Amino acid sequence: MRSAQSEAEEEGGSSNGGARPGEEDEEEKEREEEAARRDEIIRTRRGWEPLGMPRRRAVPTLTTLCLQNLAQHMQSLWAKDYSDNYLDEYEFRFVVGPFNDLACGLVQELLQLLGSSRRLSRAALHLLLLPNLRQLSLRPCPALANNALGHLIVLRCQGLSVLDLGGCGRLSPSVLVDLAEGLPGLSRLGLAHTQANVQVLSAVGSCCRRLRELDVSGCKKVTPRALRHLAHDPLARSPGCPALRVLLARDLERAGHGDAVAAAAFLLLALPCLEVLAHDAVPDALRLLRSRQLCDAEDSEGFPSLEELARGRGAAPEGAPLTLPLRQLEEVEEDALGTVHAVCPQAEEVSVWLGDNPGSSGLRELSCWKCLSRVTLGCSGRRCRALAEVLPLAQSLGTRLRSLTLHGFSCRDPLSLTALLAACPGLESFNAELEAPPDPHTRHEPSEEPTASPPRWATDLLPGGLRQLQSFSLSLAGPVPAAHRPALSSTLASLLCGAPRLRSLRLLAVPFPLDSVLEPALPELRELRELSLAESRVSAGAVWQLLGTDGPLRRLDLSRCPDIHRRDYDGFLQAVRKQRLELDIAWE
Known part of the structure; x- marks a missing residue:
């Protein structure tokens, strides 16, 4: 938009220069249009007439309308018949009903719609546990997840690849074991804040061979020993979860610091594809691996020692340095960055706590990472x-x-x-x-008042x-x-x-x-x-x-x-x- 001064200069230039009549008419028309736009903006700023608005609500697709209609009448029509006649019957393997012909994606979308609108009942959930279901999340409705429902999932949904049971604390450890053993095709499993324990993690490690992501955060029954069962089966003497790439294990049962560090080091060595390990003891475990002081005592339960695992990864006391494929590192102290960089040179994301010393080498160490692209920095010092x-x-x-x-x-x-x-x-x-x-003049400055023409x-x-x-x-x-x-x-x-x-x-x-x-x-x-x-x-x-x-x-x-x-x-x-x-x- 042109300023009033520039418009005045243009007007003066036209009269002095003797512009042709056609040009004068054109310039006059432009000035009128510009003035109209300026007046419209002024009215908008005063809250009178909005120029337009963010997008209006889009016209929903026919598929969306149909799913919304199903969700609206689910309880009064479809679920009512099931509740009256079949809800307490758990012997049948499949339910032949109105939703069996729905495509997998539509079933998942309907479940999500029911969950987000708080219309998902136990009967509706039973009706939608279909054999073609590939993804199921009970996180929006943990109160519906009981042991009977867990057995139904194993019976009816053996094609699941993603299962999220986060917050489903009513599922017993034995049912969680049955789910791990009965759903071997899982690639993502969420067990956060459940009753998962050593038996559950042992079943996951032994049976879920395709698992790529696992979340056991907040599981108060998961001990450092239980985590070892996830990565190794001591009875079969075989590795567990060979494809695991992401393991979230924050806020577990309180244990001795040494046990937690040893368990984190065991996971880092025993899971060859691990790229993300969210565990409080990871920085100390990396220090332990870097020091090569891995002569832990013989394990009575049949787990390999850290030294044995390290040799399996190609690291020897006087050989090549040990490196790990971790891509994400959390809660690293500034003085540990050199060690972490040496063990995890391919890291792409790191969060660091900086101390009080501005001359420390932490930030310079970060610049040496060749793949680093995501950085979080926090000041943990007093200033x-x-x-x-x-x-x-x-x-x-x-x-x-x-x-x-x-x-x-x-x-x-x-x-x-x-x-x-x-x-x-x-x-x-x-x-x-x-x-x-701090600004020493802040107290003496007058409060700011909005000006008629704000600065540009x-x-x-x-x-x-x-x-x-x-x-x-x-x-x-x-x-x-x-x-x-x-x-x-x-x-x-x-x-x-x-x-x-x-x-x-x-x-x-x-x-x-x-x-x-x-x-x-x-x-x-x-x-x-x-x-x-x-x-x-x-x-x-x-x-x-x-x-x-x-x-x-x-x-x-x-x-x-x-x-x-x-x-x-x-x-x-x-x-x-x-x-x-x-x-x-x-x-x-």
Whole structure:
């Protein structure tokens, strides 16, 4: 849009230059159209007339309508007959009913629809346990999962490849054993927060030979010894779960630290394909493997020793160093990075806790990983590390860096965020919780009042933009010094104008006005689906302008925004209902 000054200059130029009559008419028409657009925008900012809205609710497909109709009448029609006549009969193997001819994908979609709408009853679940079912999740309805249902799953759904029983604490260990033994084709199994124990993990290790992903997090009966049974069958003296790649084993039964470390080391050596092991003792287990001090005592239950397993992986006391194919590492202390890098040189994702020493070599060690693309850094010391310390790491990883998450860093230099983002043009996800440095003048500054003409921030601080960015989250703790606000505002405006693929945007607790930051970027954010401005300074006019953009926005969070009032929120909801928009707005 042209400014009023430029329009006046054009008018002056026309009169002085003696433009032809046809050109004058054309310029006059352009000026009238421009003035009309400007008036329309002004009305929008005042909350009068929205220019348009996020997408209206899409017309559902015929398949979706049919499934919604089935879900709506499931309990009153189909499940009622089954409840009255067959629900307590467990001897039959199959149920011949109205859903047997449904394709596998439709059965799974119907189960998901019933679960998400809280319409899934025991009778409905029985009717949908069909032989062609390939994926089943009882996580949305753990109260329905009893031992009788477990037996039905084994009888009717032997073709399952994915089974999620997370939170189903009523299933006894014996039933979980039957499920592991009766469903040998499983590739993913979720047992989080269940009664899984050593017998269950032994059955999984012996029978589920195709298993690639297993979750036993929160299982209080799983001991370090039980984990060994998962990776090795001491009776048959054969390895277990040879294809396992992902094992989630957080928050298990409390055990001695030495036992937990030895069990984690055993898993790392005994599972040759393991790429992800989420276990608290992994960093210490890697240190143990790196030290080569593996002379543990002879095991009375028939498990191989760590030294024997290490030799099987090609590592000898004086031979080649031991390396593992781990791709993801969690909760690594800064002083352990050298050891972890030596054992896991192919890691692609790592989360690190940094100490108080700015001169430590931890961040330099991270830059040596050749495959690293996803990094999480947190400050565990008593004081925050400066955001500028991350810049050399970002520069060394460059375009390889896909995800960066930062916790507890201090943004002492307002341009350090700009330099950091500019060094990572390939970012797909960025998440930062930053602390602003104290401002001695904050108490004496008058409160900010919205100006009639907000400043236009520079949008060229990131010349190349972040063309691959899909998720951006920034949270600011503490008051931001007035001297920092222009640089931070320009950085955010430049980022948003250069991120056309952005789908999720979270600007949390930003204490300075965001209207002038969002305004130039709105035409570019054509794929934005989720926007959270919780606790940030944004006006109702900016929200109306946001609602006037054409895009797939589905969720807008305005919780605790100081400049958004009840009457504004009611107006937003009224517009959403009137236009039949597929948009959820949160405010409190």
